[in-house]
Amino acid sequence: MSEPSDPVSPTTSHHSAPIPLQSTPLQSTPVSFPSRAPRVHHLPILKADLKKVAASRGNVHARKVAILIRWENDNTGAQDDVVTMGKVMETFDIQYTEHILKAKDAFPGWNLQAEIRKMILDLCDSKLHSLFVFYYAGHGTIVDGNLFFAQGGKRASWSDIRGDFFSEQDALRNVDVLVVLDCCYSGAATRTRAQPSRVIQVMASCGPNEGTNPRGQKVSFTMRLFRAVQHFKGQLSVSTAVLFQEIQRQKPRTAPNAVFETLSGTQPIRLVFKDHTSSSRIPRLSSHVNEKHVLVKLTLHCHSQVPGHSEVLESFKSAIKDLPPNMKVEISDAYETDQSIFLIIGMSWEAWCLWSMVTHLDFIGVTLGPSLMSRRLVEVPFPVSDENRHPSHGKGKVE
Structure with missing residues (x-):
């Protein structure tokens, strides 16, 4: 796990509304983070x-499906994280499928892409306003500036995988997407554009230049997400923005900042609880949390x-x-x-x-609180010596 050298933004905030300050025509520039x-x-x-x-008021959905992904023989605790994420999906009545990437496959991402394509086509055929949730837990790496899901010597390219659900095809106009990534460098998934007519959001465990907390050693991002969901049980629904706030509120001091990015759309995704009459099964965070x-x-x-x-x-x-x-x-x-x-x-x-x-x-x-500095500027006394005394105050003329 690497330590971030610079403050990392929880989003890239690279939307089209702002324009460059200079008067030159706006051109497509690579997104930095x-x-x-x-x-x-x-x-x-x-x-x-x-x-x-x-x-x-936020988008709610008639159909909700998810795919939860990890590698075979993973050593990060991803197997447990997938189980935890499955419970989150059940809480929101989201039908989910588990997919295991296998290092023995020549191209591990191909089978995953085929399964995703089948799920997306099914949503498109339904003509209903739908939500597709993509979740991955495990190792992540950056190659030539691009995010890959990795295990041993095998890799699966995020840019290839996302194609079927980030596509700008008209058939996808009713399919909103929520991506949740719990891997190192996962914030790099926000370096993309998306179709503006629907909502696509990415929630990542860390920025593109830092590692994340694996489950086996510390509290993983997936565990924080689960606890955030439990915090709101008993309500009718919760938005992804509110969930992210709770995830960040309970962030351990040594954990990296999570990343939240809306790649397109202005309607927050709203997740409806399957049973909004039940109470939280784990205690809410104590009020002393900063x-x-x-x-x-x-x-x-x-x-x-x-x-x-x-x-x-x-x-x-x-x-x-x-x-x-x-x-x-x-x-x-x-x-x-x-x-x-x-x-x-x-x-x-x-x-x-x-x-x-x-x-x-x-x-x-x-x-964690208000400014430590007083709003009023403090005047620092400056000693006056013969060298910097005004000539009118001196005993003689300056030579």
Whole structure:
């Protein structure tokens, strides 16, 4: 397991709403993680996009199927994680199939792709609004910048596997997708584009440049997901954004930040409990667990004149007042540049998931409370010596 060298964004936040700050035509640029290209939002468009997300009640589905994948002879505890994920699927009345990748196969991914293709075609033929859940637990590796599921010397390419359910074919317009990956470098799965007419979300155990906690040694990401689901049992349903917030709330200090990315769509996926009258079978987390919040930078376009900056800032403040509680944010600071202002904003994990569906947010870090610095600048006394004393205060003229 590798240690992250830099803060890793829980999403790439590479949606089409923001545009580059420079005036050159927008071109397709490779997505970095977190994105390094400067992005700027025009406030009227941002307000409309946020309003659309706020008005969404979330997608529910008439058909729900899942495929849970691991390698044969895995040594990460993936077998137990698949069992745990199966219980999560049963909780939401999602029919699931277990698939075991075999290293003895010449191309282990081919049989998996054939099984996925069969499941997707069945969903398409039903004409019903459906949800397809893809889950993998085990080893992950990066080859030439691409994610592979690996065991020993064998690999299965994520870019090949995802083709059948990330496809932009019209037949898939009624099939939403939730991808859950519990493997090292799993955040690399968010480096892609998807069809905007349906919802595709990825929930990964870590960023693309770091390892994750295997089940055999520590609490795995899958175990955290299971506990998060149990936390909400007794409710009618729960959104993936709310689940992610709970997963992050209970993150062990040494675990990497999980990743949540909406690749397309503005409707949060809502999972309906099979039996919403039952209570949680495991205790809820104690209230002393620190509530974690996300600190981000948001850049807004405005005119170069200073009055324009003030007007945009006040308009933004007014816009966020109308947001529902789960999308509320707090402005920590604001600065002006030549053609924009950027805001330092604090928000909950759920708000992060919802905002990042339509907004480019530069990830700063995760906080456990308010700023440790006083809002008032402290004046540091500077000793005055003969060398830096103003000439008018000296005894003689400067030679």
